[in-house]
Structures are given as structure tokens and as C-alpha cells.
Amino acid sequence: MNRIELIGVPGIPLITSGDDLPQVIGEALERSALILQENDVLVVTSKIVSKAEGRWIDLSSVTPDEQALAVARQCSKDPRLVSVVLGESTGISRISHDVLIVEHRLGFVCANAGVDHSNTRGEGEWLLLLPENPDASASGMRNRLVERFGVQIAVVISDSHGRPFRLGTVGVAVGSSGLPALWDLRGHPDLFGRRLQHTDVGFADELAAAAGLVSGQAAEGIPVVIIRGVSYPVDNQSTSADLNRPRKFDLYR
């Protein structure tokens, strides 16, 4: 694992509702003569998965209820946006001026439930929700691409999250398939042959952060990145949900 490559896949077109994303990605790979290799990890931004799934909400169609109006007053946000955010959430973590941090229905804690207000879609104002079930989307995409290219790969679906104690966003995994999202290195001896004390690595998150170096600048328009040369055990059980810290071990929520 001495040399790893991060390869942005060129030529992914703008994705619209109903697009068959595994098909689109497969064609882009073939057009660019990028041959998938055994154990490649494909990191795909959640944004294009959401777009393919048509996860748009027309802001003008939203009627906020009492709770949304109350929360919106506390954080000085559009009550319609707050209404959509709360609809994607199982609870509120923090409210402050211009900040609304929630427990997403998918189990992680993040600002605005990952609802994206930065993209337009034709006329009017539209919100883009995270994919319905990104772990399932990752699994489906993996199956299709394994079938098409005949090699074992893993798929990570990434989003950019802020952090409680650190400024700046970093890529994290909101979906994954085929690798240990949380990788227990307990079994591995350290340099001195003793067992490691620090055990669990946020492997899928490190992959998402690495891919962010290629795809992170939106102007580049590179929503799919191949990570090549990483050694990992194929894991058909683990998903990005493994990265969610259970409430009972959470000292901050």
C-alpha cells in the first residue's frame, strides 16, 4: 500500500432525475479508457446520486408547520427550508444563529440534514436532499459495475460535513459497499509486533476525504473518483452506517 492513486473520472455529464447512474459512470469510464482494476474504490458524490434519484424539493411547494416556524425563528433560516430539514431528521442537536444541526434519519449528525440549497434547477428555488438510502445506492452501483467490468470493486458515496471542533468541511462517507467502513485494526501487529491499542479507523471517511482533494472544488465538476492501490479486505456486510457513533457512546450529541 505504498502508492495510491486518486483518479478523477472525466466526462461525467450533468445528472438529471431518472438517469441510470451506474450506466452513465460505466460509459464515462469506457470513453476515457479508464479500466477498472481489482479492488479499486469508486468514490461518488452524494450530490449526483441525489440528482439521479430526483431528490428535489420545490421550495415554493413547502408549507412549514408550527415547529418549523419556531425553529426557523431560532436560527434565522427560511421556515420552508427548516421544514424540509426537520422532515429528514430524527432530532435536533443544536440551534444557533444561522446554524441548525440535526440527527439525520440515516443516523449521522450534520448541519441542515445535508439538504443542499446551492444548486438551481431551472426556474424557482429547489432543495436537494441526500439520497434516500445511500448504502443501498452504493451497493446497487457496485453490483452493476462489478457485472459490467468483471472486477471486484468497492463504492463509497461521499458528502462534505463540518465538524464540531474544527473549521472547514471534509469529505465523509454517507454510503458504502464492499469494504470495512469502520476498519478494526486490532488484529494487526504494530512495528514492534505487539497488538495495536488504537483500533478502529474511519476507513470509508478517509477514502471520502482523499477523494475530496480531487472532486472538492465544485468548479472542477468531478463527481466520481477512482482510488487505486488501497489494500483492504472485501466486506459485503459493512456499510457506512457502521460509522455512526451510537447515542450511548456519544458524549456530545
Added chain:
Amino acid sequence: MNRIELIGVPGIPLITSGDDLPQVIGEALERSALILQENDVLVVTSKIVSKAEGRWIDLSSVTPDEQALAVARQCSKDPRLVSVVLGESTGISRISHDVLIVEHRLGFVCANAGVDHSNTRGEGEWLLLLPENPDASASGMRNRLVERFGVQIAVVISDSHGRPFRLGTVGVAVGSSGLPALWDLRGHPDLFGRRLQHTDVGFADELAAAAGLVSGQAAEGIPVVIIRGVSYPVDNQSTSADLNRPRKFDLYR
């Protein structure tokens, strides 16, 4: 920025107190015929920086005071370890069974003040503290390597941190020099030519996480990773301290 390489530098020997780390790294690069290129980022684990700086504490030499004894009872840790952790801290964030999360004197929030208890050093039990001033260490290393190889590079000093809401550790930057640790992309237009809403990227943290894919497995023994192919503006002012969320913007501390 379509293709980025992560290259583990082979042949870094075990580092001991007083080692001239820029010299050691320079020699390893030359031995392995790895030619540094313009804008390469060198990610160096804090562990070898600490070792070169001799940041060892002999656990048997520590006499815990009343506060350390009280905190140690709360978290069921060795009072001598707690004493050392508190000596590196400006405050306590959370105490729980087997967990002690503090505000490190360097400004970030982390478990055990980054004090490492997993390595032995000859006889007895030793603790390894984080480097005295990792931003300064990064800057010094950068200057020496720029001088030696005659190309502009940046340096990141990495550590592995846990996260409040997510399981697993990921690489983060505890020191940096030569790049915008926190990168404000506000000026960049997105795909549609509008200004980006989400602005600050934890750039040095993403680099540290990416390098963790190569160096993260201790058995590999690869404490220095070259990241090649990343486009970034050279920045002689920014340091990893820019990534510390100021207390007034922190809703969780």
C-alpha cells in the same frame, strides 16, 4: 487536479531523540530516488516528529496531584497518565469511563491530549507527547527540504483523532506550512458560474486523512507520505491552527 498520487516514502529508519528529521527524510528520499516535485505536499506523522524532539515522559517519574487523582477516578485511567494529559491541556471537555477529552494547549479538542501510550522505549513505561509546536516543526522541515531540493513544497504534520459523532479515527493536521490549512473557496465559481455557498474546506485535514490511507496501518511503518498533483495556492501565513474552531463558534465544547 484530475490525478493525485499518494507515495509512501520507504526506508525511514526508527527515529530517536535528537535525530535531525529533515536530514533523515532527505536521505530517505534520495536513497529511494524519489525526486520531490514543485508543490508536492509532504505529510509526516506527528509520532516521528515527537520522537525526534524527544517528547518522552517516563511514566514512573510522574507524581499526580490532587486534580489528576480526582480526574483519574472519574475516567478510571492511570493517575500518572492523567497528570501528563492535563499538563498538555488548557481545559477538560468530557470525562467518562475510560474517556478523557481535553482542550489541547495547541487549540484543538482531542482524547488524552494526543498522548501516546502505545509505544515502548527500552525498559519501563513511557508516554509520547505531541510535538512542542508542530506548526513550527512543519515550517522548519519545509525550509530545510526546500533548501535541499530546490523546489517549493508544503508540509503537513498529521495525527489520528476520533470524532464526536462518528466512530473510527481519521488523520487530521496538527501542524502545517506552505498551504491554506483552511481553504476558503468562496472566490471560486461553481459549475453554473455562481459563487459557492459552502466556502471553507479543511484542506490540510483532507491531506492528512488521505495520507492516512498509506501510513495509517502501523505495521507498514510508513511515517512520511508524498502527495503529488494537488493544486493549491502557496500560503506562507496559514498554519494548522486555522483549523481550530474558536470557542465562540463552538456549540459543543
